[in-house]
Amino acid sequence: MATLTSIPLANTSPGDLRRMQLAWLAAAVFVVSAGYGALMPLLPGWLRPLMTDNDPTSVSRHVGYLSGIYTAGVLVGAPLWGLLSDRFGRARVLLLGLLGYVASLVSLLQPTWAGVIGIYALRGATGFFVAAVVPMVPALVAEHTPPSARARRFAWLGAMSLLGFLFGPGLNAAADRLARLAAFGGGPAWSPAPLVIGLSAALGALMMLGLVLTLPSAPSSKVSEQPERDREVGGQSATLWLINGAVMFVLAGFELGIVLQGEQHPELSSRDISLMFAECSLVMLAINALLFFTGLLERADPRRVMGAGMVLAAAGLGMLARHANEAWMYLGVSFTAAGTGIVLPTVSYLAATSARHRLGVAMGGLAAAAGLGQTLGSAAMGWLFGAIAQDSFAWLALPLLVILAAVLIRSGWWPARLAPPPQSPSSTSTEFTP
Structure with a gap:
């Protein structure tokens, strides 16, 4: 999202x-x-x-x-x-x-x-x-x-x-x-x-x-003369789709879990649940403001930014699973919202490095992956929550940890900003530089 x-x-x-x-x-x-x-x-x-x-x-x-x-x-x-x-x-x-x-x-x-x-x-x-x-x-x-x-x-x-x-x-x-x-x-x-x-x-x-x-008016579109670079961008897009789907899976399950936890814990009133949802949205808005006003994505390595977001989200889900008291719940919501709020805009930012003639496919794939992740996340949380109750939040961290582990093992899978293609001196680059 x-x-x-x-x-x-x-x-x-x-x-x-x-x-x-x-x-x-x-x-x-x-x-x-x-x-x-x-x-x-x-x-x-x-x-x-x-x-x-x-x-x-x-x-x-x-x-x-x-x-x-x-x-x-x-x-x-x-x-x-x-x-x-x-x-x-x-x-x-x-x-x-x-x-x-x-x-x-x-x-x-x-x-x-x-x-x-x-x-x-x-x-x-x-x-x-x-x-x-x-x-x-x-x-x-x-x-x-x-x-x-x-x-x-x-x-x-x-x-x-x-x-x-x-x-x-x-x-x-x-x-x-x-x-x-x-x-x-x-x-x-x-x-x-x-x-x-x-x-x-x-x-x-x-x-x-x-x-x-x-x-x-639409900019002039030219067929790519760099098939190797197109394959590199295509591989990056597939990785970004996977990350986007996984994070939306976690976010959908996390949001539904907050509602279901209110059903199982009478001490959590409907007001508390509403406040948690408001907190989630406000934290994600604050993260977007941070990215907007500081230009963090333009200066920092997007791989590290996304890695930090996944660690934050996983930590928040662990706090939600612990559920020692309401304070832990609110803290867990903040951490999870902040982590997912970091990763999702970064994924969109990286998808924008796709070649112009592939940009629609790249963005459409992101939306489709997000929809699939939302559907599976909500279904899985609804099915599992009754079986493992409040600890169901902990398993939501698994997709994030798997992606992080894969990146540590195979760093080449990790999406990064691509260098712009060679251009004539008279042309203007619209791609990201390293």
């Missing part, structure tokens, strides 16, 4: 993004993240009137399945959109993704018309079209950003995604407040659900309009 445009800021190259262009791209990430967080709480309310047995267990099961179908849409869509963007252009794919996102939301305004099967199809379609937005924004930013500014902009995109997740539940609260005000004023009774859907769709449509007006 994170690409377009060219208009120069002060002292930037002609292909760089203007502030307004970057703002619209970041806003697109914010909107789709907020939409996911806003719509998830609405799912039980849509399902109950459509089901013959109003059994809470059955409704909960369907909510879980709907979450899975959304992720399945991302898994299918991300690699496909990545391939299409390398062939037809990232701006077109991004706009098509936003169009499909808005259409799938508007169709949910009448869930009784869609039925249970229709809701599944629409949630899968939403995930499929979101997969055309999330990878394309960083791909566009990488394509139109000089190396000296890339790390800060990727950290900014990560922060906007986190803010979107935080804003999503707030959108529900705002819609509920508007519905109550309408009823209090003597107007017709409004349901908050259509308001949330309408606001989410309107924001998506606004993003389309803003991007249509600000997206830059």
Whole structure:
């Protein structure tokens, strides 16, 4: 858990993004993240009137399945959109993704018309079209950003995604407040659900309009004349996909584990669980701010940065497994959030070193790996938590430790910044230097 445009800021190259262009791209990430967080709480309310047995267990099961179908849409869509963007252009794919996102939301305004099967199809379609937005924004930013500014902009995109997740539940609260005000004023009774859907769709449509007006023209694309370097970047991308999937596996299991631990330990109230989730988001935001303001990724070896993040996350999971008291829980949440918050933006930063004609595939692969990791992490945690209770947090550190061990044994597997290809004196490099 994170690409377009060219208009120069002060002292930037002609292909760089203007502030307004970057703002619209970041806003697109914010909107789709907020939409996911806003719509998830609405799912039980849509399902109950459509089901013959109003059994809470059955409704909960369907909510879980709907979450899975959304992720399945991302898994299918991300690699496909990545391939299409390398062939037809990232701006077109991004706009098509936003169009499909808005259409799938508007169709949910009448869930009784869609039925249970229709809701599944629409949630899968939403995930499929979101997969055309999330990878394309960083791909566009990488394509139109000089190396000296890339790390800060990727950290900014990560922060906007986190803010979107935080804003999503707030959108529900705002819609509920508007519905109550309408009823209090003597107007017709409004349901908050259509308001949330309408606001989410309107924001998506606004993003389309803003991007249509600000997206830059595609840079000229040349077929690589360095097959050896392409193979090196391709191998790096595969390693980055593995790391991204593993860290998202851990993050998804960690977040679900916090909720499940509240079920098994009465001393942890719903307020405590909510505070832990807020703490997790705020710590990750602070890490993104650190990367944004200090330019750490531009100065430090990304391999060491990711290694430190994995050690931090593993230490936090150990503290959560210990669970001696609430203080250990909060400390463990902070360490785990900080560790994963370091690794994920670094992975995106390194993926931006891919050759331009492979950038869509690289970013699409990252999104697909993240979706797969989330799905497997949530499923594994839900299945194992009942068997090993609070100690289930400890096994989540295993994927991180395995990756670290593999790196120590085979350092060549570890992704690093690549030297730029030789260029003529008149050309401008857009790759990372060692």
